[in-house]
Amino acid sequence: xxxxxxxxxxxxxxxxxxxxxxxxxxxxxxxxxxxxxxxxxxxxxxxxxxxxxxxxxxxxxxxxxxxxxxxxxxxxxxxxxxxxxxxxxxxxxxxxxxxxxxxxxxxxxxxxxxxxxxxxxxxxxxxxxxxxxxxxxxxxxxxxxxxxxxxxxxxxxxxxxxxxxxxxxxxxxxxxxxxxxxxxxxxxxxxxxxxxxx
Amino acid sequence: xxxxxxxxxxxxxxxxxxxxxxxxxxxxxxxxxxxxxxxxxxxxxxxxxxxxxxxxxxxxxxxxxxxxxxxxxxxxxxxxxxxxxxxxxxxxxxxxxxxxxxxxxxxxxxxxxxxxxxxxxxxxxxxxxxxxxxxxxxxxxxxxxxxxxxxxxxxxxxxxxxxxxxxxxxxxxxxxxxxxxxxxxxxxxxxxxxxxxx
Amino acid sequence: xxxxxxxxxxxxxxxxxxxxxxxxxxxxxxxxxxxxxxxxxxxxxxxxxxxxxxxxxxxxxxxxxxxxxxxxxxxxxxxxxxxxxxxxxxxxxxxxxxxxxxxxxxxxxxxxxxxxxxxxxxxxxxxxxxxxxxxxxxxxxxxxxxxxxxxxxxxxxxxxxxxxxxxxxxxxxxxxxxxxxxxxxxxxxxxxxxxxxx
Amino acid sequence: xxxxxxxxxxxxxxxxxxxxxxxxxxxxxxxxxxxxxxxxxxxxxxxxxxxxxxxxxxxxxxxxxxxxxxxxxxxxxxxxxxxxxxxxxxxxxxxxxxxxxxxxxxxxxxxxxxxxxxxxxxxxxxxxxxxxxxxxxxxxxxxxxxxxxxxxxxxxxxxxxxxxxxxxxxxxxxxxxxxxxxxxxxxxxxxxxxxxxx
DNA sequence: AATGAATGAGTGTTCATTCAT
DNA sequence: AATGAATGAACACTCATTCAT
Numbered sequence: 080x081x082x083x084x085x086x087x088x089x090x091x092x093x094x095x096x097x098x099x100x101x102x103x104x105x106x107x108x109x110x111x112x113x114x115x116x117x118x119x120x121x122x123x124x125x126x127x128x129x130x131x132x133x134x135x136x137x138x139x140x141x142x143x144x145x146x147x148x149x150x151x152x153x154x155x156x157x158x159x160x161x162x163x164x165x166x167x168x169x170x171x172x173x174x175x176x177x178x179x180x181x182x183x184x185x186x187x188x189x190x191x192x193x194x195x196x197x198x199x200x201x202x203x204x205x206x207x208x209x210x211x212x213x214x215x216x217x218x219x220x221x222x223x224x225x226x227x228x229x230x231x232x233x234x235x236x237x238x239x240x241x242x243x244x245x246x247x248x249x250x251x252x253x254x255x256x257x258x259x260x261x262x263x264x265x266x267x268x269x270x271x272x273x274x275x276x277x
Numbered sequence: 278x279x280x281x282x283x284x285x286x287x288x289x290x291x292x293x294x295x296x297x298x299x300x301x302x303x304x305x306x307x308x309x310x311x312x313x314x315x316x317x318x319x320x321x322x323x324x325x326x327x328x329x330x331x332x333x334x335x336x337x338x339x340x341x342x343x344x345x346x347x348x349x350x351x352x353x354x355x356x357x358x359x360x361x362x363x364x365x366x367x368x369x370x371x372x373x374x375x376x377x378x379x380x381x382x383x384x385x386x387x388x389x390x391x392x393x394x395x396x397x398x399x400x401x402x403x404x405x406x407x408x409x410x411x412x413x414x415x416x417x418x419x420x421x422x423x424x425x426x427x428x429x430x431x432x433x434x435x436x437x438x439x440x441x442x443x444x445x446x447x448x449x450x451x452x453x454x455x456x457x458x459x460x461x462x463x464x465x466x467x468x469x470x471x472x473x474x475x
Numbered sequence: 476x477x478x479x480x481x482x483x484x485x486x487x488x489x490x491x492x493x494x495x496x497x498x499x500x501x502x503x504x505x506x507x508x509x510x511x512x513x514x515x516x517x518x519x520x521x522x523x524x525x526x527x528x529x530x531x532x533x534x535x536x537x538x539x540x541x542x543x544x545x546x547x548x549x550x551x552x553x554x555x556x557x558x559x560x561x562x563x564x565x566x567x568x569x570x571x572x573x574x575x576x577x578x579x580x581x582x583x584x585x586x587x588x589x590x591x592x593x594x595x596x597x598x599x600x601x602x603x604x605x606x607x608x609x610x611x612x613x614x615x616x617x618x619x620x621x622x623x624x625x626x627x628x629x630x631x632x633x634x635x636x637x638x639x640x641x642x643x644x645x646x647x648x649x650x651x652x653x654x655x656x657x658x659x660x661x662x663x664x665x666x667x668x669x670x671x672x673x
Numbered sequence: 674x675x676x677x678x679x680x681x682x683x684x685x686x687x688x689x690x691x692x693x694x695x696x697x698x699x700x701x702x703x704x705x706x707x708x709x710x711x712x713x714x715x716x717x718x719x720x721x722x723x724x725x726x727x728x729x730x731x732x733x734x735x736x737x738x739x740x741x742x743x744x745x746x747x748x749x750x751x752x753x754x755x756x757x758x759x760x761x762x763x764x765x766x767x768x769x770x771x772x773x774x775x776x777x778x779x780x781x782x783x784x785x786x787x788x789x790x791x792x793x794x795x796x797x798x799x800x801x802x803x804x805x806x807x808x809x810x811x812x813x814x815x816x817x818x819x820x821x822x823x824x825x826x827x828x829x830x831x832x833x834x835x836x837x838x839x840x841x842x843x844x845x846x847x848x849x850x851x852x853x854x855x856x857x858x859x860x861x862x863x864x865x866x867x868x869x870x871x
Numbered sequence: 872a873a874t875g876a877a878t879g880a881g882t883g884t885t886c887a888t889t890c891a892t
Numbered sequence: 893a894a895t896g897a898a899t900g901a902a903c904a905c906t907c908a909t910t911c912a913t
Contacts, residue, residue, distance in 0.1 A: 094893095117401065123887060124896095133895045134888085144887065199397050203315055239448050243467070246444040250437050265474040269441070272470030276463040296876085321904060331878045332905080342904065490872095513797065519908060520875095529874045530909080540908065595793050599711055635844050639863070642840040646833050661870040665837070668866030672859040692897085717883060727899045728884080738883065 102140050105130045106154055109147050114193045118200070123147075148200050155197060156213040159186045163220055168227060176228045179221060180270060183244045184263055191252035198245065217241075230274045240270050300338050303328045304352055307345050312391045316398070321345075346398050353395060354411040357384045361418055366425060374426045375465060377419060381442045382461055389450035396443065415439075428472045438468050498536050501526045502550055505543050510589045514596070519543075544596050551593060552609040555582045559616055564623060571620045576666060579640045580659055587648035594641065613637075626670045636666050696734050699724045700748055703741050708787045712794070717741075742794050749791060750807040753780045757814060762821060770822045771861060773815060777838045778857055785846035792839065811835075824868045834864050 108130035112121055123144050127134045141147045162182040168175045187194050201211070218237045225232045225240075232240075244266055251262050306328035310319055321342050325335045339345045360380040366373045385392050399409070416435050423430045423438075430438075442464055449460045504526035508517055519540050523530045537543045558578040564571045583590050597607075614633045621628045621636075628636075640662055647658050702724035706715050717738050721728045735741045756776040762769045781788050795805070812831045819826045819834075826834075838860055845856045 119401075122885085127896095135890085135895050136893080138888070139893070195400075202393070203317070235448075235452055235454070238452070239445060239463075242444050242448050243441070246440050247437060250433075250440050254433055254436070256433075261475060265437075265471070268470045268474045269467055272466045273463065276466045277459060299876090320902085322902095333878050333907080334876070336905065337876065515797070518906085523875095531874050531911085532872080534909070535872070591796075598789070599713070631844075631848055631850070634848070635841060635859075638840050638844045639837070642836050643833060646829075646836050650829055650832070652829075657871060661833075661867065664866045664870045665863055668862045669859065672862045673855060695897090716881085718881095729886080729899050730897070732884065733897065 098140070101130075101132065101136070102150075105132065105137060105140060105147065106151055109151055110190070110193055113151070113196050114190065117196065145204060148197075149204060152197050152201050152204075152211070153213055155186075155190075155194065156211065156217065159183060160213055160217050160220075162186055163217060166224075168224060174228060175224045176230075177267060179224055180244065180266055181263055183241070184248055184259070184266055187245055187248040188252065188259065188262075191249055194245070195249050225274070232274065236274065239273055243269055243273060296338070299328075299330065299334065300348075303330065303335055303338060303345065304349055307349055308388070308391055311349070311394045312388065315394060319346075343402060346395075347402060350395050350399050350402075350409070351411060353384075353388075353392065354409065354415070357381060358411055358415055360384055361415060364422075366422060372426060373422045374428075377422055378442065378464055378468060379461055381439070382446055382457070382464055385443055385446040386450065386457065386460075389447055392443065393447050423472070430472065434472065437471055441467055441471060494536070497526075497528065497532070498546075501528065501533060501536060501543065502547055505547055506586070506589055509547070509592050510586065513592065541600060544593075545600060548593050548597050548600075549607070549609055551582075551586075551590065552607065552613065555579060556609055556613050556616075558582055559613060562620075564620060570624065572624045572626075573663060575617060575620055576640065576662055577659055579637070580644055580655070580662055583641055583644040584648065584655065584658075587645055590641065591645050621670070628670065632670065635669055639665055639669060692734070695724075695726065695730065696744075699726065699731055699734060699741065700745055703745055704784070704787055707745070707790045707794075708784065711790060715742075739798060742791075743798060746791050746795050746798075746805070747807060749780075749784075749788065750805065750811070753777060754807055754811050756780055757811060760818075762818060768822060769818045770824075773818055774838065774860055774864060775857055777835070778842055778853070778860055781839055781842040782846065782853065782856075785843055788839065789843050819868070826868065830868065833867055837863055837867060 105126060109126045112125055112129060123134055123137060126147065127137045163179050166175050166178045218234065221237050221240065222232060247266050247269065256262060303324060307324045310323055310327060321332055321335060324345065325332045361377055364373050364376045416432065419435050419438065420430060445464050445467060454460060501522060505522045508521055508525060519530055519533060522543065523533045559575055562571050562574045614630065617633050617636065618628060643662050643665065652658060699720065703720045706719055706723060717728055717731060720741065721731045757773055760769050760772045812828065815831050815834065816826060841860050841863060850856060
């Protein structure tokens with residue numbers, strides 16, 4: 080019903096391309112609503128409206144509202160994943176860890192209010208499902224980077240590091256700070272302290 | 278806790294006492310629902326049910342649902358305020374700052390999931406109103422303690438410190454950590470790093 | 476239960492006097508609310524509040540809310556009845572009919588918005604009960620006056636006459652007219668025309 | 674009635690036609706409830722039930738309950754407007770004024786109890802908004818007819834005339850009178866008297 | 872008798888989801 | 893595939909009425 084993949088896939092199927100585009104349009108509409116109106120304005124009709132599609136179509140691409148939220152979370156996390164995956168872990172300067180921090184800060188800083196709302200939604204949804212494989216892959220990567228840097232760390236440390244980045248960026252964003260450089264160095268110092276603990 | 282009932286008016290009017298008790302029952306019911314079911318289960322009927330009163334009674338004590346949430350936020354913050362207000366700022370060991378951290382950690386650790394949900398709700402409500410005077414008083418106190426400790430700090434630093442405590446405690450709680458001592462020292466280290474930044 | 480009339484009624488029973496006073500206070504409170512807030516503000520709690528009694532007391536004097544409305548209607552109609560009963564039907568100038576009209580206009584003009592709302596309420600309640608004996612007595616009186624004036628009239632005419640008075644006064648009141656004299660003569664003319672029909 | 678569908682767009686979109694039909698079904702259901710049960714039975718659920726649609730649908734066509742009431746008032750007034758607009762103001766017999774009266778009587782006589790309840794509702798809603806443009810247009814037309822008939826009249830007279838018609842028809846209807854001819858002549862006489870006053 | 876806290880059925884309204892077209 | 897009208901359970905809130913004190 081969802082995908083009718085024939086053996087031959089000559090043209091990436093104009094249909095699939097269009098589908099992917101529609102999905103993207105819906106997700107971006109959802110993101111903007113979440114940013115501007117918060118969870119209370121986040122209704123399926125509002126999303127469909129802003130995306131320029133009908134609710135019916137929306138439900139053709141997503142089985143229910145939570146699926147949209149999940150896809151949005153996934154999209155944002157994959158953006159982060161892509162960024163940190165591109166780090167050359169053999170380089171010495173800047174150190175891969177600093178690089179990771181910088182990119183994570185940059186990602187969180189891109190759409191801070193969206194990131195914050197999604198974090199809350201992730202909690203709400205997380206009660207039922209696994210924490211999400213993307214987060215796991217990012218954690219694994221960070222774990223490796225930490226080990227390389229001489230800070231072999233358990234999952235608790237990794238979790239703390241990621242949480243600290245988010246917290247400091249959110250706080251800065253809520254004050255409308257614009258000096259990303261000072262924010263970055265602040266985050267590095269705090270994370271360094273966390274890594275030295277225990 | 279709030280009333281300082283002295284002998285003068287012995288029976289603070291059984292009615293008023295009962296009223297205060299009912300308010301407390303409702304707030305505790307609301308707290309438990311928020312902890313266990315999250316915002317989605319937080320309905321006025323559910324609160325009334327769990328409190329063992331009727332919806333009508335609930336509305337005799339609170340003008341609307343948000344007022345319950347606000348009262349809950351206030352209750353939790355006042356518990357923290359009471360704790361940190363009791364700190365003797367002239368003592369040298371443990372340093373008042375460490376004392377503040379310990380008590381804030383202890384408060385957040387008491388009902389971590391409640392604290393987290395309330396933080397979100399505070400954001401949602403905060404869009405309209407002032408950030409709440411209790412938070413402001415706590416911030417002022419912390420600001421004074423920091424100055425005494427040789428870390429004169431602007432409101433941004435105070436905000437960061439409070440956010441960092443909440444983050445680290447929440448992370449620890451979500452892992453079901455039970456070693457409060459190690460958590461405390463971790464928090465101290467991280468905050469120390471934040472205070473040295475800039 | 477309501478009245479315990481013993482054979483001897485030496486002191487009109489301070490209790491009964493007080494009761495009657497309370498009833499009056501409640502009715503006046505109800506009247507004022509109906510005038511100022513209309514039917515939507517007409518709640519038992521609002522009435523009790525304004526009357527300075529508790530809802531419980533209110534229900535000691537009236538079995539339910541509609542009974543208050545009915546008593547109010549009765550009170551206003553009895554005021555009219557008293558006024559028109561005092562007419563000397565043997566006098567020639569002013570003619571008893573003119574006198575009746577003048578007094579009815581004066582009564583409707585005293586609290587026009589109350590009269591209008593009560594009329595509506597009367598309709599609503601009237602669906603269930605008889606039209607009320609006070610109205611019947613007033614109709615009988617008017618009928619007699621009309622006969623004396625050489626206009627023997629059936630109940631339909633009487634009904635029309637009373638309705639016409641109310642309508643013209645209400646319309647005048649809604650325009651904040653203040654010339655009662657011109658209103659009176661207008662009403663007389665219209666009623667005269669109605670009496671000549673058929 | 675409202676749409677002037679010419680050949681250009683033959684199918685006025687079956688959807689729009691269905692929408693208009695649904696609106697009409699809802700309004701008729703609302704009218705019948707108001708007639709039979711009065712304002713107290715006039716609930717959105719009752720309206721939806723009787724209309725054979727869900728509450729949700731009802732709210733797709735009307736933003737809130739008052740909007741339904743307003744639409745109903747408008748519908749009835751527009752029926753009257755249509756009727757009196759069709760009067761040929763140059764004709765001599767029957768005189769346009771008599772014609773106006775006859776049509777207004779006929780309209781009020783069609784659904785007298787509905788007209789009466791709507792009048793009350795109009796008062797209630799009117800506190801907030803303008804008296805409604807339809808009423809204004811009808812008043813203007815009547816004003817012109819009166820002027821043509823040699824009775825130049827201010828808005829107060831126009832208001833009285835319309836109120837008198839409604840009153841006499843309502844009274845007749847409440848007695849279940851069936852002789853429309855005698856009612857009409859009665860109304861004419863009364864209005865004639867009103868026009869001569871002052 | 873008087874009080875007013877308590878009750879809970881009932882009201883207007885929203886919104887995720889379905890399905891006929 | 894796409895549409896958007898239709899659905900109805902669920903929600904926040906009100907208010908006539910009762911009853912323990």
